[in-house]
Amino acid sequence: MAAHESTYEPKSRFGKWMDVRLPIGRLVHDQLVDFPTPRNLNYLWTFGGILSFFLMLQILTGIVLAMHYQPSAADAFDSIVRIDRDVNFGWLLRPLHAVGASMFFLAVYIHIFRGLYYGSYKAPREILWIIGVLIFVAMMAAAFLGYSLPWGQMSFWAVTVITNLFSSLDDVIPGLGTAVVQWLWGGYSVSGVTLNRFFSLHYLLPFVIVGLVGLHIWALHVVGQNNPTGVDIKTKSDAVTFYPYATSKDAVGIFGFMILFLWFVFFLPDYLGHADNYIPADPLVTPPHIVPEWYFLPYYAILRAIPSKLFGVIAIFSSMGVLLFVPWLDTSLVRSTKYRPLYKWFFWLFVFSCLALGYLGSKPAEGAYVFWARVFTVYYFAHFLIVLPLIGLIERPKSVPGSITEDVLGPAETAGAAAAGKKG
Amino acid sequence: MKRLVSRGGFAAVMTAAVAFAATGPVLAADEHAPQHVERLDWAFAGVGGQYDRAQLQRGFQVFQQVCTACHGLKYVRFGSLAEPGGPQFPLEAVKALAASWPYEITDGPNDEGKMIERLPGLADPIVGPYKNDKEARSVQGGALPPDLSLIVKARKAESHAPWYTHWFWMLADIATAYQEGGADYLYALLTGYEEAPASVEMAEGMYYNAAFPGHQLAMSPPLSKDFFIEYQPDSGATGSLDQNAKDVTAFLAWTADPRLDTRKRLGWQVLLYLLITTLLLYAVKKRIWARVKH
Incomplete structure (x- = not known):
């Protein structure tokens, strides 16, 4: 249980003085040292730490990059090239930020799929989950705004395509879409004015994300972490302390993930980007294929799968919005998919659908690609709206262990551990 | 290891699969015919690759004698030609080069408020013949010769692998740190001029090129089997179309990514x-x- 009793005892005179005024020491001790952590967490649970690392890295590299960047249509592209060539270690700083954004998304996708697999959204973690979805949406906005900044061909045309989506509102109220789009652009077309405001918002959003992450961690520390069994911490022997157990494991996770991250930074800095973005923005030349960054591809596929622009836009927002309702769409009483023999198959089908949509999003919207994009779009929504509610009702889950300790030690040893726990 | 990026066999399978499953128009119209781009063994490729200084020097020679007729390098300063990690010419030679450059820099206004034309120095960019895009287009009959500083990063070789092998190629490319698609493409373009097939109707003033998307290219062949640059005897290679194309591509890979060695x-x-x-x-x-x- 998360609401554990505080074991903090200030030792120094200053510590005692501080503790009755602003108990920061107590907060750190209770939440980051003594916090009870399920003893059976696997490495998928290190992604929270990995994501915190990336958030800080993006903010730090971003602040320095902003010192050298010029948010104007005339100078933006040149200033990016100057960062790569003339700024001290600029050639390293920019890939750290750009590849960092990609890795941030890779980590967040793993984090989300982990939550879906182990039922981390179920009561009492609904608010925790919803805040997580909001962070994800804010991240997407920040990434989209950031992608516009180099003002290359892909930046410019991505902004054009995505902002133009809002013009579909003209189908609802004539004139509304046009008004919204012109308001976003700050004019009658995508221009330096648009770039300037996007830069401002790109600098703002990360701090919104920091605030949301604060709430996310707060909510997490109220309800406690889920774990692979999905069974709550019941006794002391189910948990270990955050320090040194979780911290030592998080450190391995963060450093391990950094190997992958820096492999890209040093050896493949442009692999995840698009070659066209090394061509300066040109409003008169449309690139043959306008493709977003890889982490938006599944959503781009959903958008293009639907023949009507308005409904495509509705679908793309619904595909994120539906995540908010997952805690109530899942009717199963069992949290962890480990004990859900039928749902397991559908979970992996959902993962496959997302990968397939990602692949299809990178392809031109023609022929068989559109057909398959429609098939997987249908499954994307069906998974949440039909499969998740239905399977919970018809599935017969496997037996769930009585406690985390029982799962780790087996029933015989558990009795002994409980007895030892009482003595200690 | 050489591998066809176009992967003709797979392309045929894919076309068949698409035709089988298609509900709308089938792909593979003529202008979508796969580009022919081969993967080469570049000195700077992969995780351990570094630029070959002699090759960059030869590549600069080709650039200077051929490409500068139409193209410039606005993000590359003369001085960087003398820096380590690049062609690293002797500084004196680069100074002399800048001082004898055929194109002047527009500078000013001077104390009398007039713009002046002057020769470039070490801190100036390697300028091309045209003052701006409009001048370039008017001289080139409407086509714009792009600045070549970033051309290698701005181009890529399209993968035509079908969906079921796509993932494996992707993982293989990540594991081997393949990031030379732009260089492969540029080499293929420079060596890709051919007689247009009888079935293709060429537009006025266009040249058929196997590597260029759509195959109709406004740039006349800059190099050919009969026209290539001879190298100095101590340059480490003998001139040929193939060697020129490789060397100038390597040089332009450096201009696009001058920090590669350090990185x-x-x-x-x-x-x-x-x-x-x-x-x-x-x-x-x-x-x-x-x-x-x-």
Whole structure:
């Protein structure tokens, strides 16, 4: 249980003085040292730490990059090239930020799929989950705004395509879409004015994300972490302390993930980007294929799968919005998919659908690609709206262990551990 | 290892599969015919690759004698030609080169408020013949010769692998740090001029090129079997269309990514540090968790 009793005892005179005024020491001790952590967490649970690392890295590299960047249509592209060539270690700083954004998304996708697999959204973690979805949406906005900044061909045309989506509102109220789009652009077309405001918002959003992450961690520390069994911490022997157990494991996770991250930074800095973005923005030349960054591809596929622009836009927002309702769409009483023999198959089908949509999003919207994009779009929504509610009702889950300790030690040893726990 | 990016066999399978499953128009219209781009063994390729200085010097020679007729390098300063990690010509030679450059820099206004034309110095960009895009287009009959500073990064070789092998090629490319698609494409373009097939109707003033998307290119063949640049005897290679194309591509890879040598050297140090630290952290974690069964 998360609401554990505080074991903090200030030792120094200053510590005692501080503790009755602003108990920061107590907060750190209770939440980051003594916090009870399920003893059976696997490495998928290190992604929270990995994501915190990336958030800080993006903010730090971003602040320095902003010192050298010029948010104007005339100078933006040149200033990016100057960062790569003339700024001290600029050639390293920019890939750290750009590849960092990609890795941030890779980590967040793993984090989300982990939550879906182990039922981390179920009561009492609904608010925790919803805040997580909001962070994800804010991240997407920040990434989209950031992608516009180099003002290359892909930046410019991505902004054009995505902002133009809002013009579909003209189908609802004539004139509304046009008004919204012109308001976003700050004019009658995508221009330096648009770039300037996007830069401002790109600098703002990360701090919104920091605030949301604060709430996310707060909510997490109220309800406690889920774990692979999905069974709550019941006794002391189910948990270990955050320090040194979780911290030592998080450190391995963060450093391990950094190997992958820096492999890209040093050896493949442009692999995840698009070659066209090394061509300066040109409003008169449309690139043959306008493709977003890889982490938006599944959503781009959903958008293009639907023949009507308005409904495509509705679908793309619904595909994120539906995540908010997952805690109530899942009717199963069992949290962890480990004990859900039928749902397991559908979970992996959902993962496959997302990968397939990602692949299809990178392809031109023609022929068989559109057909398959429609098939997987249908499954994307069906998974949440039909499969998740239905399977919970018809599935017969496997037996769930009585406690985390029982799962780790087996029933015989558990009795002994409980007895030892009482003595200690 | 050479591998066809166009992967003709797979393309045929894909076309068949698409035709089989298609509900709308089938792909593979004429202008979508696969580009022919081959993967080459570049000195600067992969995780350990570094630029070959002699090759960059030869490449600059080709650039100077051929490409500068139409193209410039506005992001590359003359001075950087003397810096380590590049062609690293002697500084005096670069000064002389800048002072004898055929194109002047527009500078000013001077004390009398007039713009002046002057020869470039070490801190000036390697300018091309045209003052601006409009001048270029008017001289080139409407076509714009792009600045070549970033051309290697701004181009790529399209993968035509079908969906079921796409993932494996992707992982293989990541594991081998393949990032030379732009260089492969540029080499294929420079050597890709051919007689247009009878079925293709060429537009006025266009040249058929096997590597160019759509195959109709406004740039006349800059090099050919009969027209190529001869090298100095001590340059490490003999001139030919193939060698010229490779060398100038390598040079333009450097102009697009002048920090590659430093980046890859530092990369190994950082990754080695990370690997060792991760192993140590893992050992610490094992030790700590040895106290509890988990």
